[in-house]
Amino acid sequence: MLINVKNSGHPARPRMKISGWLSATFGIFCLAASVVPHAASAQGAPKLPEACTQLQAKYPSLKGKTLIDAVNPHTPGYEALDPNDPSKYIGFDIDLAETLGACLGFKLTYQPVAFAALLPTLQSGQANIVISDIYATQERAKAADFIKYSKVYDGVLVVKDNPKKITGIDTSMCGATAAENTGYVEVPLIQNLESACKAAGKPIPVIQLYDNNANCIQAILAGRADTYVNDVNTVDQAVKAYPDKLGKAVAVTLPYSVGIAVPKGDVAFRTAILEALTALQKEGIETAMLNKWSLGAGSMEPAALLTE
Amino acid sequence: MELFFHYLRMPYLLQGVEFTLEVTGFGLGGGLILGLALASMQLSHNRLLSAFARGYTVIFRGTPLILQLVFVYDALPHIGIKLIPTIAAGVALALNEAPFIAEILRSGVLGVDRGQIAAGQALGMTPVVLMHRIIAPQAIRTMVPALGNEAISALKNSSLASVISVQELTLRSTQLASSTFDFFSIFFASGLVYLVLTGAFSAVQLIIEVLLDLDRPSPRDRLMRLLPWRQPALSRPAPVFITGQDAAPAAPMGSRAARSAGLADGVATVEVRDLFKRYGNHVVLDGLNFTVRIGEVVALLGPSGSGKSTLLRCINRLETWESGAVRVGGRNLGFSDDGKPLTARAVAHERASVGVGMVFQQFNLFSHLTAQENVAGPLRWVHGMSEAMADRRARELLERVGLSARAHALPRHLSGGQQQRVAIARALAPNPTVLLLDEPTSALDPELVNEVLEVIRRLAVEDGLTMIISTHQLRFAAEVADRVLFLSGGRVIEEGLAHDVLTRPRHPQTARFLRVMGADQVTAIPA
Numbered sequence: 141m142l143i144n145v146k147n148s149g150h151p152a153r154p155r156m157k158i159s160g161w162l163s164a165t166f167g168i169f170c171l172a173a174s175v176v177p178h179a180a181s182a183q184g185a186p187k188l189p190e191a192c193t194q195l196q197a198k199y200p201s202l203k204g205k206t207l208i209d210a211v212n213p214h215t216p217g218y219e220a221l222d223p224n225d226p227s228k229y230i231g232f233d234i235d236l237a238e239t240l241g242a243c244l245g246f247k248l249t250y251q252p253v254a255f256a257a258l259l260p261t262l263q264s265g266q267a268n269i270v271i272s273d274i275y276a277t278q279e280r281a282k283a284a285d286f287i288k289y290s291k292v293y294d295g296v297l298v299v300k301d302n303p304k305k306i307t308g309i310d311t312s313m314c315g316a317t318a319a320e321n322t323g324y325v326e327v328p329l330i331q332n333l334e335s336a337c338k339a340a341g342k343p344i345p346v347i348q349l350y351d352n353n354a355n356c357i358q359a360i361l362a363g364r365a366d367t368y369v370n371d372v373n374t375v376d377q378a379v380k381a382y383p384d385k386l387g388k389a390v391a392v393t394l395p396y397s398v399g400i401a402v403p404k405g406d407v408a409f410r411t412a413i414l415e416a417l418t419a420l421q422k423e424g425i426e427t428a429m430l431n432k433w434s435l436g437a438g439s440m441e442p443a444a445l446l447t448e
Numbered sequence: 449m450e451l452f453f454h455y456l457r458m459p460y461l462l463q464g465v466e467f468t469l470e471v472t473g474f475g476l477g478g479g480l481i482l483g484l485a486l487a488s489m490q491l492s493h494n495r496l497l498s499a500f501a502r503g504y505t506v507i508f509r510g511t512p513l514i515l516q517l518v519f520v521y522d523a524l525p526h527i528g529i530k531l532i533p534t535i536a537a538g539v540a541l542a543l544n545e546a547p548f549i550a551e552i553l554r555s556g557v558l559g560v561d562r563g564q565i566a567a568g569q570a571l572g573m574t575p576v577v578l579m580h581r582i583i584a585p586q587a588i589r590t591m592v593p594a595l596g597n598e599a600i601s602a603l604k605n606s607s608l609a610s611v612i613s614v615q616e617l618t619l620r621s622t623q624l625a626s627s628t629f630d631f632f633s634i635f636f637a638s639g640l641v642y643l644v645l646t647g648a649f650s651a652v653q654l655i656i657e658v659l660l661d662l663d664r665p666s667p668r669d670r671l672m673r674l675l676p677w678r679q680p681a682l683s684r685p686a687p688v689f690i691t692g693q694d695a696a697p698a699a700p701m702g703s704r705a706a707r708s709a710g711l712a713d714g715v716a717t718v719e720v721r722d723l724f725k726r727y728g729n730h731v732v733l734d735g736l737n738f739t740v741r742i743g744e745v746v747a748l749l750g751p752s753g754s755g756k757s758t759l760l761r762c763i764n765r766l767e768t769w770e771s772g773a774v775r776v777g778g779r780n781l782g783f784s785d786d787g788k789p790l791t792a793r794a795v796a797h798e799r800a801s802v803g804v805g806m807v808f809q810q811f812n813l814f815s816h817l818t819a820q821e822n823v824a825g826p827l828r829w830v831h832g833m834s835e836a837m838a839d840r841r842a843r844e845l846l847e848r849v850g851l852s853a854r855a856h857a858l859p860r861h862l863s864g865g866q867q868q869r870v871a872i873a874r875a876l877a878p879n880p881t882v883l884l885l886d887e888p889t890s891a892l893d894p895e896l897v898n899e900v901l902e903v904i905r906r907l908a909v910e911d912g913l914t915m916i917i918s919t920h921q922l923r924f925a926a927e928v929a930d931r932v933l934f935l936s937g938g939r940v941i942e943e944g945l946a947h948d949v950l951t952r953p954r955h956p957q958t959a960r961f962l963r964v965m966g967a968d969q970v971t972a973i974p975a
Contacts, residue, residue, distance in 0.1 A: 183546070210613075213623050218628035222690070226460035253613045257518070261613075264522040265530060354626040381629035435821060 166227050186428065191419035192243035199412040203245035209237050210267035212255040214352035217373040218273040219250075234432040236289070237271045239425060240400075243416045254351045256323035259283045262401055269402055269413075273371065275325050276399030281448035285406070286399030287414045288446055289426065291439045295375030296327065296361060296389040297368040302364045308392050309333065314342035319356040319365035322349045324394060326369045353378075361385055373435055397441050410445065417443040451633035456625070456640060465641060467534060471606040471614060472539025476599055479545025488549035488625045491557060504549040514608050521612035537609035537616075545602055556587030567812035570764055571826040571874070572800025574793045583827055586816050589660050596653030600646045609862045640808035660857055662816055708930050708945055713936045714741035716775075717882050717914050718763060723772035725758060725938075732758045733769065734938035740882070740916055745908045747925035747946060748918040750935035751961060756918035757809075759935070760884045763916070764804040765795055777881055781804060800830050805880030809887040811867040813859040819846060819870045820855040822876050831878055845873035849903050865896030869903055876907070883907070885917040895919070904928065923963050926950050934958045 178291040181277055196203055211219045211229065219231040219278050229250050241248050248269075253261050258274055260268045277284035300408050306312045314337035320327050327347060334344045346364055350356050357378045368375070372391050379386050400417070404412045422427055427441055455461060520540040521533065531539060551813075560583045566576045572799065610619035621638040625631045658664060718740040725733040732755050740746050748756045761767040763774055765782040768789075774781055779802055784796050788957035790798065813822050823842035827833040833841070846855050849869035861869050868888055875883055885904065889897040901924045907913045908928045919925055925932060925946060932949040934942040942955040951958040 214626035216627055221460075221623045223624075224630045226458070226624055226627075251613045252615075252619065254611055257522070257611065260518075262523045264525040266521065266525060266533075352622060352626060354622060354631065356627075357629075358631060378629075 189423040196245045205246040207268040210261040211272040224243040274427035275396040284401040288397035288399045290398040292394040292396040294392040297375045300387045316366040317346045319359035319368045328383045455637035464617035471537045474643035475541025478542025482546035483549030487553040509547040531613045556591040563812035570806035574796040607633040634751045719775040747929035752936040803880040804877035805883040807885040882914040891973040
């Protein structure tokens with residue numbers, strides 16, 4: 141729990157999802173629901189690269205297994221309930237997880253947790269993998285190994301017409317109130333403005349901590365906060381839901397990558413994921429998913445390991 | 449509004465209720481079991497157990513449930529205990545509920561009148577029987593509202609299980625709100641569902657309260673009330689009151705003397721030797737000695753605080769003492785043959801087999817039982833009598849004390865005098881070899897004193913029952929007692945035939961006491 145996990149979305153980045161669904165864990169739900177195109181596409185999906193057959197032979201222990209993927213399903217586009225069939229999770233990350241599973245021969249169930257609980261859940265063994273729009277930072281690499289898969293672009297959500305004239309994580313935020321989720325990487329970035337604000341003779345920014353996107357967005361709608369910095373896609377979705385009340389001030393590039401978190405030191409597993417992801421990227425499958433979820437094909441980043 | 453109804457009917461949210469109820473049920477059930485264990489530990493006299501329970505309570509009552517949830521879910525796997533989310537949440541909720549439920553149970557148990565517990569002990573009930581028949585039934589009634597509260601709070605607390613990914617109503621609502629942006633419709637719908645659930649819990653609580661209400665008319669009575677022509681006549685035959693005037697006159701002094709002479713040769717039933725007891729630095733019994741023989745009636749007189757009640761309580765081992773011995777029916781009550789103290793359970797069996805009945809100043813009837821059950825219950829639970837026999841014996845005794853008509857009344861619907869007569873019937877039921885009466889009329893209104901004294905008088909005269917009575921009723925003592933012991937400062941300062949001590953006291957303190965009390969008697973005993 142001490143680790144600050146973060147996620148953040150950023151703009152056009154690939155994360156798609158396929159149909160998530162969670163209740164599988166409990167097996168109880170058989171809900172109603174209707175047609176969820178994403179769900180369908182998720183399962184039916186992409187033709188797998190040849191390499192997957194070899195990878196399954198190389199990592200036979202994964203085959204036939206059911207792994208638990210911890211997600212913070214409050215980020216439409218990456219991972220959120222399917223509004224048409226709440227028994228499923230959908231989004232880029234879900235599609236990516238399902239496709240990696242199909243490539244390596246494992247199935248997935250999804251464990252919804254608070255953002256700050258993503259890595260602790262992995263560390264305690266309550267989950268096997270975390271694919272939830274979490275930024276791979278050096279700090280977080282102390283708690284888990286990461287396989288990076290996309291670049292990070294943030295958006296700055298503000299009240300419509302940006303009355304506070306916020307232009308990014310800079311001195312324009314001095315004296316403003318920012319809503320953020322506990323554990324997000326944006327939190328220390330905003331906190332670090334303190335000295336710059338003081339030097340400029342302005343009040344320092346105030347941070348309100350919440351535990352999911354919905355609460356951060358509500359904080360702005362309720363007039364409690366002036367801004368919320370998170371991945372661009374999340375910000376765009378919020379503006380789309382409240383076009384009369386919210387606006388996007390600007391997009392920011394953060395020096396991070398989004399990564400898949402796996403248990404620290406499990407070399408075989410992280411290598412399997414890395415190789416499978418590389419195979420998917422080579423076939424253009426990740427790019428296709430980014431496009432499907434309108435996340436911007438340009439944000440794709442070659443699979444790479446981050447360990448501490 | 450349309451969205452609100454859409455979400456209110458959404459199977460996804462309604463299925464979340466299953467998890468909410470599962471976690472709540474697990475938490476409450478487990479909390480009740482753990483709470484029972486904790487309360488028992490705290491109520492036990494074992495310091496180690498009670499310190500453990502105290503420590504547990506401090507920790508689990510003093511830390512937030514949300515931390516406990518995360519601990520059970522994320523920390524326990526590090527020591528190899530990996531629970532699925534629903535069970536982890538149930539366990540954490542149970543751990544958290546336990547100290548609260550334990551305190552409810554403890555206050556329920558401690559709230560039961562101590563006098564009733566003493567009465568149960570005096571009747572020979574073991575700790576288990578006392579708990580089962582006397583304490584629990586009364587404690588449960590008082591605990592229902594608090595437990596209802598706790599159940600509702602557990603239901604609401606189950607929403608915190610959302611932090612460890614239990615798919616309960618709150619987690620589902622927040623996830624749905626994140627994906628649809630319909631915050632308010634969703635939260636109003638789930639709020640209404642919570643209201644319905646807590647409303648159902650409240651209804652169950654109220655139903656239980658009604659079912660446990662001792663004053664609840666039986667279904668038959670309620671039906672009768674609707675059928676006026678079937679209503680029983682309101683005027684019941686008045687209970688037979690035995691008045692002082694009707695009583696057999698006290699035996700003439702001549703025959704009293706002969707009776708006393710005869711008793712003097714009888715077998716000793718109660719022997720008290722060098723009895724010494726103190727509370728802290730205050731000495732209550734200071735080397736007391738006396739003997740009561742079979743068939744004798746002994747009155748204990750003396751100012752308040754002279755040790756009369758303590759002495760009576762020592763005789764049936766409701767009190768312990770520092771030194772000295774009490775023998776009843778030849779047995780060292782409370783000690784094994786080799787002089788070691790017996791367990792509470794063994795003392796209870798001994799009281800029952802030796803047969804020491806006790807009547808208390810405050811009656812101490814079991815308030816949840818009818819007059820007849822007060823008498824019959826102990827016969828079944830302690831003496832293993834069949835229900836039919838116990839009921840027959842109870843009816844006989846209630847008739848003897850003039851209360852047949854009130855056999856099915858609860859103690860709180862009886863006057864003080866009636867309650868004390870029931871208490872006497874209860875003490876007599878197992879045929880005690882000696883009956884101890886601790887100021888049996890002091891708590892009564894003056895006009896009720898005589899009905900009780902008359903019952904006691906008849907026990908002495910007609911049954912020849914051995915009795916030790918502490919009393920302030922001098923006239924009654926003169927009529928009924930064979931001997932009088934005058935206690936002061938924990939010692940017997942004067943002892944002798946009742947008539948002698950009461951009319952010609954030798955000790956100045958006795959004389960002073962008799963003068964003061966004698967004046968009192970004129971008003972205390974109706975002419």
